[in-house]
């Protein structure tokens with residue numbers, strides 16, 4: 001079995017779907033979680049290694065890096081999926097909000113990539129880093145300003161790491177728009193959100209799973225963004 005693939009924030013939704021798909025394909029998988037859900041136990045039953053990781057502070061990021069390095073001497077790929085979709089209106093302390101967004105979405109991927117750069121290996125070809133960014137990396141967001149800025153920072157790290165880690169490592173962004181609704185999204189929100197894209201659909205987690213496999217199996221894509229947005233950029 002080749003070196004494991006690391007997926008951060010895999011206890012639910014897209015991260016869980018990506019981890020499940022990689023396990024079903026026979027890959028070794030290491031996941032991080034912040035909330036211990038039954039889904040994590042199920043991933044462990046399928047052979048995954050699970051590591052607790054909170055990326056909201058510098059000290060917690062340090063601890064996570066130590067645990068990730070202890071879990072495997074080498075990695076086939078790193079998928080930075082962990083994310084906190086926070087709105088300004090819900091956080092009075094904007095300084096704390098901005099720092100937390102940057103820690104989760106930019107500092108943690110930056111520090112983990114640097115720490116594991118020499119541990120990325122694939123006897124069959126390229127290794128990979130995938131950054132889960134967001135459609136708003138290019139547009140900003142009035143309601144999620146710090147979040148959007150941190151996703152733009154993450155995408156810029158895609159460009160820098162693509163240059164720094166070539167030719168052995170491919171580094172790409174996957175920039176979704178609406179792939180899945182959240183619990184509590186009411187019908188009015190759903191109808192309004194659907195109209196934001198040309199295709200007017202919400203495809204679900206498998207759209208991200210397919211994009212992940214495409215990048216992992218590509219032999220000539222690096223420094224790119226796979227936009228999964230249903231044509232929203234043309235609306």
Ligand SMILES: NC(=O)C1=CN([C@@H]2O[C@H](COP(=O)(O)OP(=O)(O)OC[C@H]3O[C@@H](n4cnc5c(N)ncnc54)[C@H](OP(=O)(O)O)[C@@H]3O)[C@@H](O)[C@H]2O)C=CC1
Nearest residue numbers: 009011013014034035054055082083084132176177179180
């Ligand atoms: N779903 C969508 O439609 C879209 C998704 N994306 C991006 O795709 C990726 C996956 O999306 P989705 O599955 O909806 O993501 P989620 O909102 O489900 O978040 C993924 C995981 O991130 C973890 N997380 C949140 N904050 C922290 C933290 N401070 N430290 C460590 N882990 C943390 C959570 O862990 P836990 O639950 O264990 O606490 C959560 O399970 C994200 O990067 C997201 O920004 C972008 C645009 C649209």
Ligand SMILES: Nc1nc2c(c(=O)[nH]1)N=C([C@H](O)[C@@H](O)CO)CN2
Nearest residue numbers: 083084085134176177178179180182
């Ligand atoms: N961490 C998360 N990031 C984002 C989510 C989410 O559920 N978790 N959802 C979105 C929305 O689907 C947005 O794209 C709708 O326009 C964005 N980011």
